Amino acid sequence: xxxxxxxxxxxxxxxxxxxxxxxxxxxxxxxxxxxxxxxxxxxxxxxxxxxxxxxxxxxxxxxxxxxxxxxxxxxxxxxxxxxxxxxxxxxxxxxxxxxxxxxxxxxxxxxxxxxxxxxxxxxxxxxxxxxxxxxxxxxxxxxxxxxxxxxxxxxxxxxxxxxxxxxxxxxxxxxxxxxxxxxxxxxxxxxxxxxxxxxxxxxxxxxxxxxxxxxxxxxxxxxxxxxxxxxxxxxxxxxxxxxxxxxxxxxxxxxxxxxxxxx
Amino acid sequence: xxxxxxxxxxxxxxxxxxxxxxxxxxxxxxxxxxxxxxxxxxxxxxxxxxxxxxxxxxxxxxxxxxxxxxxxxxxxxxxxxxxxxxxxxxxxxxxxxxxxxxxxxxxxxxxxxxxxxxxxxxxxxxxxxxxxxxxxxxxxxxxxxxxxxxxxxxxxxxxxxxxxxxxxxxxxxxxxxxxxxxxxxxxxxxxxxxxxxxxxxxxxxxxxxxxxxxxxxxxxxxxxxxxxxxxxxxxxxxxxxxxxxxxxxxxxxxxxxxxxxxx
Numbered sequence: 001x002x003x004x005x006x007x008x009x010x011x012x013x014x015x016x017x018x019x020x021x022x023x024x025x026x027x028x029x030x031x032x033x034x035x036x037x038x039x040x041x042x043x044x045x046x047x048x049x050x051x052x053x054x055x056x057x058x059x060x061x062x063x064x065x066x067x068x069x070x071x072x073x074x075x076x077x078x079x080x081x082x083x084x085x086x087x088x089x090x091x092x093x094x095x096x097x098x099x100x101x102x103x104x105x106x107x108x109x110x111x112x113x114x115x116x117x118x119x120x121x122x123x124x125x126x127x128x129x130x131x132x133x134x135x136x137x138x139x140x141x142x143x144x145x146x147x148x149x150x151x152x153x154x155x156x157x158x159x160x161x162x163x164x165x166x167x168x169x170x171x172x173x174x175x176x177x178x179x180x181x182x183x184x185x186x187x188x189x190x191x192x193x194x195x196x197x198x199x200x201x202x203x204x205x206x207x208x209x210x211x212x213x214x215x216x217x218x219x220x221x222x223x224x225x226x227x228x229x230x231x232x233x234x235x236x237x238x239x240x241x242x243x244x245x246x247x248x249x250x251x252x253x254x255x256x257x258x259x260x261x262x263x
Numbered sequence: 264x265x266x267x268x269x270x271x272x273x274x275x276x277x278x279x280x281x282x283x284x285x286x287x288x289x290x291x292x293x294x295x296x297x298x299x300x301x302x303x304x305x306x307x308x309x310x311x312x313x314x315x316x317x318x319x320x321x322x323x324x325x326x327x328x329x330x331x332x333x334x335x336x337x338x339x340x341x342x343x344x345x346x347x348x349x350x351x352x353x354x355x356x357x358x359x360x361x362x363x364x365x366x367x368x369x370x371x372x373x374x375x376x377x378x379x380x381x382x383x384x385x386x387x388x389x390x391x392x393x394x395x396x397x398x399x400x401x402x403x404x405x406x407x408x409x410x411x412x413x414x415x416x417x418x419x420x421x422x423x424x425x426x427x428x429x430x431x432x433x434x435x436x437x438x439x440x441x442x443x444x445x446x447x448x449x450x451x452x453x454x455x456x457x458x459x460x461x462x463x464x465x466x467x468x469x470x471x472x473x474x475x476x477x478x479x480x481x482x483x484x485x486x487x488x489x490x491x492x493x494x495x496x497x498x499x500x501x502x503x504x505x506x507x508x509x510x511x512x513x514x515x516x517x518x519x520x521x522x523x524x525x526x
Contacts, residue, residue: 045390107370108509109402109507125388125390125395127308127388130502132388132397134395134397134404138402139372139401139402139403139404140402141397141402141503143502143503145502155504155505158505159505159507160505239393239406239408240404240406241418242418242421242422242423244372244422246371
């Protein structure tokens with residue numbers, strides 16, 4: 001497979017073009033604004049993009065490769081797994097040629113929740129029984145069923161997991177289980193097992209801002225549940241582009257572009 | 264990469280268990296009934312599945328691997344490409360290990376319109392400016408922008424193409440261009456070039472039935488325009504499962520299951 005540099009370059013041209021505005025809006029509000037109208041309470045729809053600031057070097061932005069600045073509370077098993085990973089990100093980054101990132105060499109799906117860390121927009125669409133996150137990256141879907149069903153325990157281990165949700169006030173609470181253990185939890189190589197259990201609290205804090213408070217529970221990999229907070233800004237003029245993983249050359253282009261300083 | 268046999272098996276168990284009802288409904292109406300309610304006219308949403316009859320032998324079901332029972336009008340360039348293609352389907356089928364199908368060995372993105380030929384459901388969701396077809400297979404998206412925009416000539420060659428649409432009465436007319444030439448047009452190995460132009464006329468003929476009349480134009484590959492007719496039936500109790508291409512074993516399972524006689 002050959003890389004498709006134009007598509008990747010275009011996507012980043014778009015990201016970079018909009019990044020000054022994104023940076024200006026990215027201060028994390030200590031008290032989120034109330035929803036501006038009642039009918040927005042259950043409307044998460046739109047194109048959303050990570051709304052955090054863009055420091056100069058990619059390694060200063062932990063949120064492009066892991067969920068929190070501090071280390072998650074790994075079990076002995078989790079730490080051993082982590083020590084064996086060779087990520088191309090973070091303080092112990094390996095060159096791309098040496099990484100054992102499963103996504104880079106086989107174009108395996110990055111899976112969930114790792115896909116949140118790839119620097120591409122998401123689109124949320126809603127139907128009467130579903131809230132669906134469409135990720136530009138790798139054309140992935142995070143389908144959250146809100147029709148009252150329970151988890152389907154007959155589903156095999158899944159890359160994206162099996163997600164059900166319900167509304168608590170203006171917050172969509174999504175519960176995801178039934179994962180396989182083939183993916184890294186993040187891009188730096190923190191692990192997870194098939195016991196991974198993700199709870200998201202997704203809320204549109206105002207018309208233009210969405211937050212996803214994610215709790216990660218995986219007793220095999222982590223000594224206790226831990227949480228992270230992702231902020232998104234609405235991008236009303238954006239649409240999702242096509243970004244398929246084709247080979248590791250795609251990633252070299254991506255990483256080079258995303259390492260460029262924000263303008 | 265290893266396959267996910269449970270997921271695939273489940274999807275086919277689901278497909279096969281519903282198939283008696285499907286078969287009973289599959290007679291193509293000579294005069295399709297009119298939409299039963301006006302508010303359905305622009306509502307294509309739901310989970311849809313191929314509504315061709317399920318013949319016993321897979322090779323009699325041309326719609327499992329090509330668009331029309333007759334051969335499309337190939338140019339000499341395309342005839343040479345077709346002759347060189349080794350498909351595991353159709354009258355010239357080769358064993359899977361000998362196929363040159365680009366998907367089977369690399370898990371390349373399926374592309375469009377070939378995505379319609381895989382025996383897995385698709386879901387249509389709509390937003391104010393888009394009609395989005397979500398394919399279960401490979402998590403693909405066919406995003407049709409209905410907000411009046413033009414084709415974006417700056418988009419690089421794409422696997423799924425660049426689609427815009429408008430409504431003519433109760434019919435969504437979708438126009439797709441900007442393709443790459445890395446995919447086969449169908450599973451039998453008919454080719455297309457990057458000049459491929461696909462026009463779809465998608466109509467919900469009644470609450471439970473959808474048709475997609477597809478016109479294929481590609482002056483490099485075909486001597487004239489030709490059309491195919493794809494019928495779909497609503498599956499109100501189905502939801503999309505997770506089906507990622509992981510290796511050719513996935514295809515062996517899919518093809519074996521799809522070849523099983525309808526029960």
